[in-house]
Amino acid sequence: xxxxxxxxxxxxxxxxxxxxxxxxxxxxxxxxxxxxxxxxxxxxxxxxxxxxxxxxxxxxxxxxxxxxxxxxxxxxxxxxxxxxxxxxxxxxxxxxxxxxxxxxxxxxxxxxxxxxxxxxxxxxxxxxxxxxxxxxxxxxxxxxxxxxxxxxxxxxxxxxxxxxxxxxxxxxxxxxxxxxxxxxxxxxxxxx
Amino acid sequence: xxxxxxxxxxxxxxxxxxxxxxxxxxxxxxxxxxxxxxxxxxxxxxxxxxxxxxxxxxxxxxxxxxxxxxxxxxxxxxxxxxxxxxxxxxxxxxxxxxxxxxxxxxxxxxxxxxxxxxxxxxxxxxxxxxxxxxxxxxx
Numbered sequence: 001x002x003x004x005x006x007x008x009x010x011x012x013x014x015x016x017x018x019x020x021x022x023x024x025x026x027x028x029x030x031x032x033x034x035x036x037x038x039x040x041x042x043x044x045x046x047x048x049x050x051x052x053x054x055x056x057x058x059x060x061x062x063x064x065x066x067x068x069x070x071x072x073x074x075x076x077x078x079x080x081x082x083x084x085x086x087x088x089x090x091x092x093x094x095x096x097x098x099x100x101x102x103x104x105x106x107x108x109x110x111x112x113x114x115x116x117x118x119x120x121x122x123x124x125x126x127x128x129x130x131x132x133x134x135x136x137x138x139x140x141x142x143x144x145x146x147x148x149x150x151x152x153x154x155x156x157x158x159x160x161x162x163x164x165x166x167x168x169x170x171x172x173x174x175x176x177x178x179x180x181x182x183x184x185x186x187x188x189x190x191x192x
Numbered sequence: 193x194x195x196x197x198x199x200x201x202x203x204x205x206x207x208x209x210x211x212x213x214x215x216x217x218x219x220x221x222x223x224x225x226x227x228x229x230x231x232x233x234x235x236x237x238x239x240x241x242x243x244x245x246x247x248x249x250x251x252x253x254x255x256x257x258x259x260x261x262x263x264x265x266x267x268x269x270x271x272x273x274x275x276x277x278x279x280x281x282x283x284x285x286x287x288x289x290x291x292x293x294x295x296x297x298x299x300x301x302x303x304x305x306x307x308x309x310x311x312x313x314x315x316x317x318x319x320x321x322x323x324x325x326x327x328x329x330x331x
Contacts, residue, residue, distance in 0.1 A: 128203030
């Protein structure tokens with residue numbers, strides 16, 4: 001028997017209306033916005049734009065050397081993503097400023113494009129020599145996730161503070177799962 | 193073979209090796225590009241650890257390290273092939289590399305290719321399972 005309110009309207013229907021209204025309500029920030037920040041490095045601009053658009057729904061800023069996206073996490077909270085298309089040695093000053101702010105870094109790793117893969121590996125070399133913030137390499141491919149999440153949900157460790165996680169750039173859930181791996185890595189450092 | 197972290201390999205090299213390992217590509221040619229014996233040892237340990245991790249992810253409880261080592265030339269046979277009269281327990285490439293680096297490097301090359309063969313199979317199996325249609329659940 002369906003639960004009914006005093007007016008005879010289905011409570012389930014009322015609840016559905018409330019959920020729908022909440023999702024349509026514009027987020028109004030009454031105070032300072034609390035941000036969690038992540039840096040996304042990529043050997044080319046299209047893939048980092050693809051990543052941000054898929055994760056955040058849109059790209060807020062698309063400049064040649066910097067892309068910004070924001071994923072709302074409810075009222076007054078958001079995940080800010082800084083996207084940097086880099087080649088070999090990134091601008092040290094920009095990276096120093098960003099690394100100081102972020103929870104960690106993702107490196108987009110084009111699994112099946114050799115010359116982009118080599119660029120990403122050069123960036124990884126540079127990153128590994130200069131920073132120890134947690135790094136997750138997001139392995140993606142035009143043929144789907146090269147490291148299926150069914151078997152490798154938490155990715156594979158490449159050493160202290162570095163993991164590689166397979167993703168599908170068209171699947172936001174896949175990208176969010178990879179971000180949760182990054183957050184876990186950051187938390188592990190605090191726990192130690 | 194597992195052990196200390198592979199901090200001697202650069203991060204870019206680790207990514208590259210992991211990619212080739214997951215695709216089942218032979219890794220033996222990398223040894224020739226490494227003049228430093230310690231780096232070769234680090235490479236062997238890194239590849240072993242990753243291969244085990246890939247195997248565990250793909251096979252779970254059914255994974256056994258023996259599946260990897262069975263693809264390698266047995267130590268007794270390797271000693272015989274190289275006319276080596278040393279004790280069998282001394283034939284560990286990661287230790288003998290300081291005494292007979294050429295022989296040890298040859299052995300490591302064989303081990304690396306065996307591990308790549310295994311790792312490639314593990315990842316292919318995981319991919320085929322991911323693509324297989326799921327059986328519908330009964331109501």
